[in-house]
Amino acid sequence: MKKILLILVLLGGGIINTNAQSAQDKVPHRVQTCPKIGSERTEIILPQVNGYNIYKGDFHTHSMYSDARISPKGRVMEAWSDGLDILAITDHYEARENEKNLLKVLAKYSEDGKPKKSLSAAPYSKPKDGSDPGVMADFNAIHQEAVSENRWAGYNLLLIKGCEFGRNTNDKGHFNALFVKDLNTLYSYNLEDSFRKVREQxxxxxxxxxxYKRPKGSTDKSEWDKMVYGEGLIKGVEVANGYNFYPRMVRRCIEEKLAMFGNTDEHRFTTYRFGSRNVFRTMTLVFAKECTEEAIKKAILDCRTLVYSGGCVIGEEQLLSDFLNASIHCQQVNENKKKGVRTYTLTNMTSFPYRLRQGKTIHELEPFETITISFGKDKNSGEMLPPKFRVENMWHIDYKHPNIEIEIDKK
Ligand SMILES: [Zn+2]
Ligand SMILES: [Zn+2]
Known part of the structure; x- marks a missing residue:
């Protein structure tokens, strides 16, 4: 009896095993947990203004070839994904601190097996023997790496060749060279001579x-600044760098006809700094006919730029007004003649939000949203008030919000 039971158990086991096997055969080896998406880009929709397109650029970023966390390839992917049209990777000319780690990793390749001291690509001070070692790195190769990635991935970004000069003395600071042809021949002990070489190119x-590096964080011009600005060697100023806004620079840019820039100066990842706060990365908005090096440089020299930083737009008052008017469609939808009240709809056709103050009320006009607002009569004149707002997330000269009237029923 026991034998029969044992046989039945074994047979049953066999059947179970066979069933398990056939069930297993039906299980796929690999499936996708969500639809496969190769790449994603955030499109930032902005209007055409005065016949110009608005191109979104970051003219100041770093790669692992100086002191940042990611490669030029990574910066290009990131810029495309963040919705930019223009990118400059501007590695430090003098400082390449990541090299120390690279030399440690590659120590076995050196003759004595010990890590070599890191090099400064361009010396901070003149060697005692008075010789000029020039630049000991191929800075053009950094740009070239970005160019290949851009081409390979088909991103079609406009990549601007540049670098950051930084002599950390209290009268100088940091400056970006942009739109240059050969980064390797820009070096000079005297920073102003490097600027002249940039101009020659x-x-x-x-x-x-x-x-930066100024006494008490002042943005006032040093004697050295007065010299380089006076010679016309400076063509633009970072009114915003990351989340830092330098309100006094708006007046300097307007008075001295310099372009306003907003750049990230990114050393890490833009999502880490900006995405987590639900704002776009800091950027320079360039008003140009087309996204070519020539057209973008001309727009900069003509000061056709605004700055976006942390949800705010900064710039010259008239350009801010033109930008806001192109961004918002305003229609009169009702008029109560008895009460003397006109009602309008405001439609935000852009990816930027606008904070519009009407007296004590603030209207939050979110991207691609329509709100309804009413205006009455002016108490003194008895005239109907136009839809005019103090725009609380815009800044113009002397740290002030602009008051902008919105055109009604424009085509
Ligand atoms: Zn810097
Ligand atoms: Zn920098």
């Missing part, structure tokens, strides 16, 4: 984070 120099 058809490039421009902009003043970065203008309070």
């Amino acid at each position: 058809g490039g421009i120099v902009i003043h970065n984070h203008p309070s």
Whole structure:
């Protein structure tokens, strides 16, 4: 009896095993947990203004070839994904601190097996023997790496060749060279001579984070600044660097006809700094006919730029007004003649939000949203008030919000 039971159990086991096997055969080896998406880009929708398109650029970023966390390829992918049209990777000319780690990793390749001291690509001070070692790195190769990635991935970004000069003395600071042809021949002990070389190459120099390394964080011009600005060597200023806004620079840019820039100066990842706060990365909005090096440089020299930082737009008052009017469609939808009240709809056709103050009320006009607002009569004149707002997330000269009237029923 026991034997029969044992046989039945074994047979049963066999059947179970066979069933398990056939069930297993039906299980796929690999499936996708969500639909496969190769790449994603955030499109930032902005209007055409005065016949110009608005191109979104970051003219100041770093790669692992100086002191940042990611490669030029990574910066290009990131810029495309963040919705930019223009990118400059502007590695430090003098400082390449990541090299120390690279030399440690590659120590076995050196003759004595010990890590070598890291090199400064361009010396901070003149060697005692008076010799000029020039630049000991191929800075053009950094740009070339970005160019290949851009081409390979088909991103079609406009990549601007540039670098950041930084002599950390209290009267100088940091400056970006942009639109240059050969980065390797720009070096000079005297920073102003480097600026002249940039100019000879058809490039421009902009003043970065203008309070940096200055006494008490002041943005006032040093004697050295007065000299380089006075010679016309500076063509633009970072009014915003990351989340830092330098309100006094708006007046400087307007008075001295310099372009306003807003750049990230990114050393890490933009999602880490900006995405987590639900704002776009800091950017320069360039008003140009087309996204070519020539057209973008011309727009900069003509000061056709606004700055976006942390949800705010900064710039010259008239351009801010033109930008807001192109961004918002305003229609009169009702008029109560008895009460003397007109009602309008405001439709935000852009990816930027606008904070519009009407007296004590603030209207939050979110991207691609329509709100309804009413205006009555002016108490003194008895005239109907136009839809005019103090725009609380815009800044113009002297740290002030602009008051902007919105055109009604424009085509
Ligand atoms: Zn800097
Ligand atoms: Zn920098």
